[in-house]
Amino acid sequence: xxxxxxxxxxxxxxxxxxxxxxxxxxxxxxxxxxxxxxxxxxxxxxxxxxxxxxxxxxxxxxxxxxxxxxxxxxxxxxxxxxxxxxxxxxxxxxxxxxxxxxxxxxxxxxxxxx
Amino acid sequence: xxxxxxxxxxxxxxxxxxxxxxxxxxxxxxxxxxxxxxxxxxxxxxxxxxxxxxxxxxxxxxxxxxxxxxxxxxxxxxxxxxxxxxxxxxxxxxxxxxxxxxxxxxxxxxxxx
Numbered sequence: 001x002x003x004x005x006x007x008x009x010x011x012x013x014x015x016x017x018x019x020x021x022x023x024x025x026x027x028x029x030x031x032x033x034x035x036x037x038x039x040x041x042x043x044x045x046x047x048x049x050x051x052x053x054x055x056x057x058x059x060x061x062x063x064x065x066x067x068x069x070x071x072x073x074x075x076x077x078x079x080x081x082x083x084x085x086x087x088x089x090x091x092x093x094x095x096x097x098x099x100x101x102x103x104x105x106x107x108x109x110x111x112x113x114x
Numbered sequence: 115x116x117x118x119x120x121x122x123x124x125x126x127x128x129x130x131x132x133x134x135x136x137x138x139x140x141x142x143x144x145x146x147x148x149x150x151x152x153x154x155x156x157x158x159x160x161x162x163x164x165x166x167x168x169x170x171x172x173x174x175x176x177x178x179x180x181x182x183x184x185x186x187x188x189x190x191x192x193x194x195x196x197x198x199x200x201x202x203x204x205x206x207x208x209x210x211x212x213x214x215x216x217x218x219x220x221x222x223x224x225x226x227x
Contacts, residue, residue: 043118043218043220099162100170101172102157103159
């Protein structure tokens with residue numbers, strides 16, 4: 001069965017600083033990979049996704065992520081964080097033939113200091 | 115185009131009761147999935163429906179059930195509620211059963227007292 005690890009439960013960065021959120025997955029084949037963001041009391045919004053092809057994926061709100069098969073990683077990056085980016089971020093994996101089932105990591109809570 | 119809508123947004127029940135949550139997918143979406151989100155267990159997949167058929171099911175007890183109607187709207191039901199069922203229940207819809215992203219609704223916050 002697939003699994004996702006987000007090793008950082010909380011991260012604090014200063015506004016304008018760069019950001020990298022880590023995500024490692026465990027799956028025997030190439031998975032589908034996603035990053036979602038959740039603001040308090042809200043549902044999940046998709047930031048970006050990787051299905052195949054170019055391993056550097058661009059998303060909304062200036063986010064990008066890079067799929068590294070050798071490291072089983074899909075880290076999320078942003079060059080300059082804005083205060084409005086404060087939220088919880090979830091990495092998720094889906095599998096071919098697995099339908100809509102996504103396996104989520106435990107999330108990383110991002111705090112942005114002004 | 116309207117997003118995924120879930121009703122009610124908040125619900126308070128007592129142990130032993132049952133509850134039905136509703137999800138209306140984005141117009142044209144035929145695939146609906148449900149997830150449970152709790153502080154302790156995180157986000158967990160409950161089940162998935164496509165064209166009124168359950169295609170996939172997570173590891174939850176039989177007290178959790180769902181269905182999908184011909185207009186793609188979906189309901190999930192939890193019987194004999196337990197305190198541990200308190201959670202945010204999220205619904206997600208997708209256009210087809212293939213490789214594309216799911217769109218999540220705002221969720222229903224269920225509190226069991």
